Every structure is written in C-alpha cells, then in structure tokens.
Amino acid sequence: MPTKLVDVEVATTARRNVPTVVLAATGPSLGPGGDGIDVSDLTGKAGETVRHDETWTLGVGTGTVSDFRTAGANLVRALSGEDAPRSADVLLTPDFDAAKVRAFVLGVALGGYRFKVTGEEAPKRVGSLRLVTGDTGFEEVLTSAALKAHALAAATSLTRDLANTPSNVKDPRWLASTAAKLAEKVDGLSAVVRDEKWLRQQGFGGVLAVGGGSSRPPRFLELTYGTTGPHVVFVGKGITFDTGGISVKPADGMHLMRTDMAGGAAVISALLTVARRQLPIRVTGLVPCAENHLSGSAYRPGDVVRHYGGATTEVQNTDAEGRMVLADAMAYAVKNLKPDLLVDVATLTGAMKVSLGLRTGAVFTSSDELAGQVVEAGVNVGEKWWRMPLLEEHVDAVTSEIADYKQCPPGPGGITAALFLQKFAGDVPWAHLDIAGPARSEKVYEEIVAGATGFGARTLVELAEKYSR
Incomplete structure (x- = not known):
C-alpha cells in the first residue's frame, strides 16, 4: 500500500x-x-x-x-x-x-x-x-x-486500498496509525492519533459507545495541513467493521462491512492529496475510528449517550452507529477548530441506496451555494452527486423525550439522519455527504472495479481547491 x-x-x-x-x-x-x-x-x-x-x-x-x-x-x-x-x-x-x-x-x-x-x-x-x-x-x-x-x-486508489483491507487487519488502531505513517512522508501534513483514554477524558461518548462492544478500542485521528487561508474541516466515518451491534445486521452482505470506513478513507486520502499538491488553504481531517461489535459491553437501544460538548442522544438502533461517531467529531470541530466550512462524508444510510442507486452520492445542506459547489466539484472529477432536501416537517422528530436528540427519528431515513447531524454543525456552513450507494460496487464500469470504489475522495480535493482560490 x-x-x-x-x-x-x-x-x-x-x-x-x-x-x-x-x-x-x-x-x-x-x-x-x-x-x-x-x-x-x-x-x-x-x-x-x-x-x-x-x-x-x-x-x-x-x-x-x-x-x-x-x-x-x-x-x-x-x-x-x-x-x-x-x-x-x-x-x-x-x-x-x-x-x-x-x-x-x-x-x-x-x-x-x-x-x-x-x-x-x-x-x-x-x-x-x-x-x-x-x-x-x-x-x-x-x-x-x-x-x-x-x-x-x-487519492481514489488509496481510498480503495484502505476500504478493501480485511477487518482482521484493519481495526481502529491500524486505520489511524496507517494514516499517520502516510502523513509523515508528506511535507506540511501532521497527524495526531488519540486513544480511548483521551476519548474518555474529553467526553467522546458517541465514539466510546459504538466502540465499547469490541476488544479493539476506538481511536480518533486528526490530520492537519496549512496555517493560512480558509479553514476547511472534513469529517469521515471510520467504522472499521460494522456488525450492527445488538441491532445486529443480517448475515447476508455483512462481509462487505469492511468498507464501512470508506468516508474516513476518503478524508485521509484527500488530506494527503491536498498536502502533496501544496494547495494554499488550511484543511483538517477528522476520522473517528471504531469497530461496532456485539458483546456484553456493547451499547444498547434505549441508552442515553453524552457526546463531546454535552449534548445527549437517545439510542434507538445500534446499527445507526455512524451518526454517533460523526456527532462527536463535528462537535469537536465546531468548538476547537472554528472552521469556515464543515463537510462530513459517510456510508451512512441504506435509504440513500434506495433513493439514488449505487452510482450517485447524496448532498444535504441548507446552503444552495454549497450544494452547487459540491455537485460542480463532482462533475469536474467524475463523481455524481444529487442534492437531497432537509425537510422542515421532520425537524421536530429529532427531539427526544428523555434526551436532547433521537438517534433514529421516524420518517425518511437518509433525511432524518442528516437532520440529526445538523444539530452538531452549529452555525458553521455544513454539508453532509452520504456515500452508502457509490462507495462499493459489484460491477466493473468506467474506471470503477468491483469492491471499494474510492468515491468521494476526488470531490473533497476539488472542493478544497475551490476554497483555496
């Protein structure tokens, strides 16, 4: 690799x-x-x-x-x-x-x-x-x-490499440390890997809850490039394997869950590429890494989890783990990094596979301008995106009776997941990219081969380049 x-x-x-x-x-x-x-x-x-x-x-x-x-x-x-x-x-x-x-x-x-x-x-x-x-x-x-x-x-190829790596090799520690080793070889790019002790001290309740069922503890990767210019923060889901936890997935297709960290892989590859190309911009990549496993220490439906920054979430389905780790990382970014733009990317919902198929990523944002920029960036690099609505009639569904938020509100799954994540974006311009469909392929077409596709990495690089102009 x-x-x-x-x-x-x-x-x-x-x-x-x-x-x-x-x-x-x-x-x-x-x-x-x-x-x-x-x-x-x-x-x-x-x-x-x-x-x-x-x-x-x-x-x-x-x-x-x-x-x-x-x-x-x-x-x-x-x-x-x-x-x-x-x-x-x-x-x-x-x-x-x-x-x-x-x-x-x-x-x-x-x-x-x-x-x-x-x-x-x-x-x-x-x-x-x-x-x-x-x-x-x-x-x-x-x-x-x-x-x-x-x-x-x-960038696409490395994203494929990371996502295709079998999960008996690729645990949270491996993913974070591999990215850090690659970053060491690139001028201007630095990496910090935090362990479960730091996560506990800082209150990353979402990452700790999701990773609590595995014997291989979670990690938090922070990649930093540049000191001047607009500050763009990319957040990528780094679930190195997803059993679904107590809300266990069907056996059919579970072997593909080695690619459930494709969003995190795209962020890692994008940061490496931005740094190699020496773009005049400040970019931070955050990848919360965890393995969602089934055991006596796994988090449960009905639990209330406290995220970084103090907000609480009522857990309804442990297989909706991606939004739990992204929420921590996004709250960390808003509080500590003061970004000019926040973009999260994740293989988040099966709903988007149904809505848009397997070759198009979903864009959620309240900004018409930002939605257009993501779609245009994709066109420039050969990745298709389609804007999805953040429907007002479902906003109240995110509110919980026993916590601040519900993890899995009723309604259209991809939209309600985005509305949940929006709660952690603060007032920062934000876009959520759901790549559950195009992150994997069973067919060969155009430049795509079977397995992990590397989708999203090129768009992130192009988006960063746009903000550096």
Missing part, C-alpha cells in the same frame, strides 16, 4: 518499437495513425479495444468525459496479461483538451486497479502510457491536466 498506478506522460513525439494506440470515435472515425487500418469490424464505441498486430484501436465514443474515462480504463485492462507491453503510445486527436486528458488519465490510472490478498504474483499489465499530442504549444496544458488527474487517481 498504496497500490502502484499506471504512469502517464505527455509528449509531442511517438517512440519506436512501442505499441501504438489509435483513437476511434463513433462511426468509426480514426484519429492520427489510423491510415491503413480496416474499420469494417469497428464501431468506435467507448472502450472498444481491438488489436491490429502492434497497433491498437481504442473507441472513445462520442467524446464525452465519461467516454474518455471508460476508454482509458478499458485500454489498461486490454493491455494486461502474459504479453502485456511495458509501455504504449496513445496518439491524441487534435481536439483533445485538458478536460478530456483528465478524464482519460483517471480511467488509465484506476481501470487496472486490483486488490487481492494472495500468495500468487499479480497479473502483468502495462506500466506506463505516453499521450502524444501534435500540438507543441498545448503540451504544457495537457501535462498539467494529466498530473492533476493522476494525483486525484492516487
């Missing part, structure tokens, strides 16, 4: 004795290098790869950014196996711009991702690609676009 990505460079000259890739648009219509290639069996559909001796044709469809991500990903998958070349030249068409390069490089870097715990050697794949442009004056622009895309791809 982290997984090695395919290297990409931009140049104005092709190389000798290196396989060549010719782009084919829908039709098909061949780009540079296509003279003499038989097109009778080609369609130009995005991702279509056909070998012609030492030349390949690669379909780029109608030229949308989605088509280029698909094309890049399928190319790397095709250039794999026993006879995989070490490198190849992709001959760009004259209309290639920065947006197309970013999409293509994201596909190239992520399409060949593989996570497998095995004693066997990994299958061979192409190690690098050269993107060859005929426009000598545009090389610098395309290189800049490729470098940014590769950095974003690295």
